[in-house]
Amino acid sequence: MATTSLPIRRSFGETLRRDLWWLPGVLTFIGLGAFVVYSTWAAFQGEHYAFGNYLSPFYSPEIFGDSPHAMFGAKPAWIPAWVPFSPALLILWAPGGFRFTCYYYRGAYYKAFWADPPACAVGEPRDSYWGERKFPLILQNVHRYFLYLALVFLIFLAHDAWKGFWFADGFGVGVGSIVLAANVFFLAAYTFGCHSLRHVVGGKCDELADKPVRCAAYKACTSLNVKHMLFAWCSLFVVGFSDLYVRMLSMGIWSDWRIF
Numbered sequence: 001m002a003t004t005s006l007p008i009r010r011s012f013g014e015t016l017r018r019d020l021w022w023l024p025g026v027l028t029f030i031g032l033g034a035f036v037v038y039s040t041w042a043a044f045q046g047e048h049y050a051f052g053n054y055l056s057p058f059y060s061p062e063i064f065g066d067s068p069h070a071m072f073g074a075k076p077a078w079i080p081a082w083v084p085f086s087p088a089l090l091i092l093w094a095p096g097g098f099r100f101t102c103y104y105y106r107g108a109y110y111k112a113f114w115a116d117p118p119a120c121a122v123g124e125p126r127d128s129y130w131g132e133r134k135f136p137l138i139l140q141n142v143h144r145y146f147l148y149l150a151l152v153f154l155i156f157l158a159h160d161a162w163k164g165f166w167f168a169d170g171f172g173v174g175v176g177s178i179v180l181a182a183n184v185f186f187l188a189a190y191t192f193g194c195h196s197l198r199h200v201v202g203g204k205c206d207e208l209a210d211k212p213v214r215c216a217a218y219k220a221c222t223s224l225n226v227k228h229m230l231f232a233w234c235s236l237f238v239v240g241f242s243d244l245y246v247r248m249l250s251m252g253i254w255s256d257w258r259i260f
Contacts, residue, residue, distance in 0.1 A: 014122070015121055024119070032109055044086055048247045054246045055160045055163075094149040095149075101141075150194075151191065154184065158188075161180040190234075193224030201217040202215065202217065
């Protein structure tokens with residue numbers, strides 16, 4: 001009769017793997033860490049976020065602010081003077097919450113920042129299971145509700161991208177126009193490929209064959225979901241670069257080249 005033995009629990013970092021298993025975690029740590037640091041810094045600046053018809057996506061929609069893009073004018077008097085104010089702080093919690101609770105990003109930063117686990121077949125730093133069944137990680141389940149907000153934000157960003165093609169002398173294309181349009185493209189690809197949206201449009205149906213509209217939407221979400229990791233990283237880089245580009249223009253460091 002064949003016998004088997006239970007696997008031996010590995011100490012932290014112990015593994016039989018000979019590949020560079022640690023490299024994806026290190027790159028993820030650097031990439032996400034750099035974005036969090038920059039976006040936090042940029043959000044608290046409260047300036048250099050607009051240039052002509054360009055508006056940084058970190059500040060869109062600008063509810064209150066000093067730029068011409070502000071929907072309701074300058075900072076209202078009911079906000080105390082001692083409270084740090086930036087138009088980005090009023091809205092960034094929504095797209096930030098969508099990314100932070102994303103199914104892909106969870107797996108990425110759990111490994112890179114918490115080593116839970118560091119990689120497949122690699123020893124973990126703890127013996128207990130830290131799942132998402134208890135507080136605070138159970139709050140990750142609000143991802144679907146952040147999805148609804150992200151879809152609304154896409155409308156504002158698309159409007160900003162459209163305004164980026166209209167200059168004082170009429171319609172035109174600048175490098176900034178392309179940057180803001182690319183930002184919307186990658187954010188839309190990332191958002192429409194979301195696992196939660198895929199479930200919303202077709203996950204509740206036992207059969208999609210007799211529902212052609214939902215079936216088409218489900219297939220479209222699935223085709224984007226296959227490359228969800230790619231769009232997650234592309235959109236992260238492009239949204240950060242979009243803010244940097246507008247910021248450099250506003251500070252007079254870069255010049256926007258008009259293609260026509």
